[in-house]
Amino acid sequence: MTDTKSIVHVLGLQSKYGGNIISALRKLAHELAKKGVKVSFVFPKAASDKNWCKKLEDEFDVYFITAKQFSLKTINELREIFARVKPSIIHTHHDYLDIPATLAAPK
Secondary structure, X not given: OOOOEEEXXXXXXXXXXXHHHHHHHHHHHHHHHHOOEEEEEEEEHXXXXXXXXXXXXXXXXXXXXXXXXXXXXXXXHHHHHHHHHXXXXXXXXXXXXXXXXXXXXXX
């Protein structure tokens, strides 16, 4: 077991612009990094080609999933990410992915 704290943000964001949420989460992630907390992000695969997402990938671990609300594939993809990252906290944004993230979360 590791003492390193980590947070995974799961977002349904795939728009052309990251908007204020991405700039706020980037700022938060930098502040948390100063305190030794590792921050990762999960987005739908459709976000992977967006400029804001590419910039975020330059700074943090970013993962992509098949973002379907009631899909076993989405749940399994999240389980694999959570097994790799071992998050202390899983924070979902945009309630679309609340159910898959909850089902995939380690107990």
